[in-house]
Amino acid sequence: MRLPLSLALAAVLTACSTGGRDGPGRLRAGSGGELLYAQGQYRAEEGDHIGSLRAFSCAAEYGPGYEVAYHAAGITALDMAVMAVTPEDRRTPLNEIGYDALERAANAGWAASQAELALRYHRAGRAEDAANWAAIYRSNARDDALGLARIPDDVFADIRAASDYSAAQARADDFFPQPLARGEPGPECHEMMRPVDRRGRGGFGVSPDIGHGTTRGNR
Numbered sequence: 001m002r003l004p005l006s007l008a009l010a011a012v013l014t015a016c017s018t019g020g021r022d023g024p025g026r027l028r029a030g031s032g033g034e035l036l037y038a039q040g041q042y043r044a045e046e047g048d049h050i051g052s053l054r055a056f057s058c059a060a061e062y063g064p065g066y067e068v069a070y071h072a073a074g075i076t077a078l079d080m081a082v083m084a085v086t087p088e089d090r091r092t093p094l095n096e097i098g099y100d101a102l103e104r105a106a107n108a109g110w111a112a113s114q115a116e117l118a119l120r121y122h123r124a125g126r127a128e129d130a131a132n133w134a135a136i137y138r139s140n141a142r143d144d145a146l147g148l149a150r151i152p153d154d155v156f157a158d159i160r161a162a163s164d165y166s167a168a169q170a171r172a173d174d175f176f177p178q179p180l181a182r183g184e185p186g187p188e189c190h191e192m193m194r195p196v197d198r199r200g201r202g203g204f205g206v207s208p209d210i211g212h213g214t215t216r217g218n219r
Contacts, residue, residue, distance in 0.1 A: 063182030
């Protein structure tokens, strides 16, 4: 059984120090997962990678509709895994958490994660994994409808040439998104949602521009 993302991160982040600052800032208004996702964005902009990863992982606990939070957590963890300030013994766990988060979002139909996995596996020389996700991504109507192409044509051609793409396409034809399971945000998540007063005491500040995309693709 997979651990909730926020729990999987707990031990890994304890020994990490990746800069940034803590404290209040400008955030989108909202509640629950939306507020946590907005905090993740704010902390990322401020260079607080640990706080950003915690916030995104807490937002992901809200399940369906928060595929984007899994995607953001995955990218953040993978970026942290290669930062010079990350302790050596935390690099592999962060890498594993990052790919796991991306795969959860991708399996739920999130197009950006499908493309990201295809590109990362291609760069890593994992030809069949790259082909599988590239084929699934290309069958996802969401980005096509939006006029987006996250895998450049020349890279896609290389992925096809390096793999048994017809087999990958057959697997993509059978792909059906698996909805995210809703978790139970723990105390550390609730702590991140504390309000602040105008003097900056508490969890974070709020501004009234809200919203993030949560549309799922692949059927």
